[in-house]
Amino acid sequence: MKKRIYSSIMIVLFIIVVMLGNFVYNRMELNKTKVSPTLKSKTVKKWKKPDAEYMEYYGLGGFDTNLPVLYIDTRNQRITKENKVWAHLAVLNQMEDGTERNIYDTPDYEAWITINLRGASSYSWFDKEQYRIKFYRKQGKTGAKDYEFLGMGANSEWVLNGPFLDKTLLRNRIVYQVSREIFEWAPDTRFCEVFVNGEYKGVYLAVEPVTNGESRLRLSEFGLLSGETAYIVKRDREGTEDNPLNNYGKRAGKTSNDLYVEYPSRTDLTKTQRQWIEEDISNFEKALYSDKFDDPKIGYRRYIDVDAFVDYLILNEAVMNNDAGNLSTYVYKELGGKLKIAVWDFNNAYDNYMWFRQDYSEFFLQKLAWFNRLLQDRGFVDLVVQRYWELRKGVLSTEYLYQLIEEGREELGDAIERNYAVWGYTFSEDMMISGGGPDPNPVNYEDAIEKLKYAIDKRFSFLDTHITDLYNGCIN
Numbered sequence: 001m002k003k004r005i006y007s008s009i010m011i012v013l014f015i016i017v018v019m020l021g022n023f024v025y026n027r028m029e030l031n032k033t034k035v036s037p038t039l040k041s042k043t044v045k046k047w048k049k050p051d052a053e054y055m056e057y058y059g060l061g062g063f064d065t066n067l068p069v070l071y072i073d074t075r076n077q078r079i080t081k082e083n084k085v086w087a088h089l090a091v092l093n094q095m096e097d098g099t100e101r102n103i104y105d106t107p108d109y110e111a112w113i114t115i116n117l118r119g120a121s122s123y124s125w126f127d128k129e130q131y132r133i134k135f136y137r138k139q140g141k142t143g144a145k146d147y148e149f150l151g152m153g154a155n156s157e158w159v160l161n162g163p164f165l166d167k168t169l170l171r172n173r174i175v176y177q178v179s180r181e182i183f184e185w186a187p188d189t190r191f192c193e194v195f196v197n198g199e200y201k202g203v204y205l206a207v208e209p210v211t212n213g214e215s216r217l218r219l220s221e222f223g224l225l226s227g228e229t230a231y232i233v234k235r236d237r238e239g240t241e242d243n244p245l246n247n248y249g250k251r252a253g254k255t256s257n258d259l260y261v262e263y264p265s266r267t268d269l270t271k272t273q274r275q276w277i278e279e280d281i282s283n284f285e286k287a288l289y290s291d292k293f294d295d296p297k298i299g300y301r302r303y304i305d306v307d308a309f310v311d312y313l314i315l316n317e318a319v320m321n322n323d324a325g326n327l328s329t330y331v332y333k334e335l336g337g338k339l340k341i342a343v344w345d346f347n348n349a350y351d352n353y354m355w356f357r358q359d360y361s362e363f364f365l366q367k368l369a370w371f372n373r374l375l376q377d378r379g380f381v382d383l384v385v386q387r388y389w390e391l392r393k394g395v396l397s398t399e400y401l402y403q404l405i406e407e408g409r410e411e412l413g414d415a416i417e418r419n420y421a422v423w424g425y426t427f428s429e430d431m432m433i434s435g436g437g438p439d440p441n442p443v444n445y446e447d448a449i450e451k452l453k454y455a456i457d458k459r460f461s462f463l464d465t466h467i468t469d470l471y472n473g474c475i476n
Helices: 002-021 027-031 052-057 121-125 171-182 271-288 306-318 378-392 398-412 415-428 445-473
Strands: 069-073 085-092 109-117 131-136 147-149 152-155 157-161 189-196 199-207 231-236 258-263 329-333 340-342
Touching: 052 199, 171 189, 171 199, 171 306, 171 398, 189 398, 189 415, 199 415, 231 271, 258 271, 306 340, 306 378, 306 445, 378 445, 398 415, 398 445
Parallel strands: 069 189
Antiparallel strands: 069 085, 085 109, 109 131, 131 157, 147 152, 157 199, 189 199, 231 258, 231 329, 329 340
16 A cells, blocks of 8 residues: 555656646746856957068058957967867957057957858858857866857857958848848847958958857757757758758658757757757648648648748848858747747848859749748738838838948948958959849949949849739749
8 A cells, every 4th residue: 555655656746847847947048137247358468469561561551440350369270160279369349439449459358269160152262261259268178158249249159250252341241230120139240350360351240140048049948858949950051060850841852951950059959859859840841831831720820930931031032142041041949939030141142142143033032941832821921022011111221221331331441441452352353153234243342332232222123013923822
């Protein structure tokens, strides 16, 4: 009898633990209001100063700048894509009143970082290197450290995007600015000038990557006992990473490229969580590609934040982002929430693609995974058309985009000329294939700006007239 009572008690306790595990969120939910530390100003005694001989060679001298300056010192270690190397980072902050500072002024703070190269086509084809950095409390230590960086929210990971193919230096900046006015979250950015081992590398855009954190996606850190977890998944080229998801869309030939789990990290992701993520995305895809895909209760609406996908489609169609939905495409989901989608990478926007000219008179996402099916639903297209005209009156108005271009040029100021003191040879190279309109290769900076404005005008001329053509693909 006692054994039965004991067994019953243990079973009840186990059930209670399981129930608690399925109802209690993790510490991230409790910590969302915590304030993260700022890199504190202090006297930086040792830092890699700009190489005077290098500066003289490019006719730069000891210039003054209104932009923040990053001095990265790898102790002459070679920066590669495969391996992160330790580096010392010193930062000369931007003055709040816009006063210029000299690049030989003592930096305001320093930190230890790891740095490696990043990118796909940019890594293979661009002379100007693209970097990813991560902050640490001390050199050689394993624990990363979250810091506020250049006035952006605290985190340990950042991307340093070096505009190379985009001769305006502005595409990523202005589209991220617009995105932050549209989406729940989109990357914050700051212009800066960068030195690596004393050599001037030009204008860079410090960008928040699509990661978790208090100032990023704010996803729960731990999942439930059932395996359910918050997650970030990236769609990218096959073979980009090891161990892609075996999701329904890929197995059934409905989608292309692979899906990779970005969060939880490889070291934290459990087998049960991975299986749950795979099943969760597969359930969405099965509903999306089913005969009842447009059913509000059992169709795709059950699984995704429809408004987020509508905004994503409109923005990427507006800026002619050929990679959207197909490469470097991030989707994420909070514990107990619906699937959302994040914007990323606009280097190729507005007919700035290396290998072929983009057609101003076509839709780009109609043939891509997930969106090809979403656009077959009249209800989804209704939302797209309605939202398009709403955004065209505001953040996607031609006037507002022109304003952002001029504000970006003004902020960069003389840094534009300095950047092209090093990279100006690119104006004499045909980096992009011509055809289908004006030569896409600008001959100078002013020409680059005019070509960007031309692309904006041409694209909206088409969309304003033909946005309702999306109804032609509806099957209900």
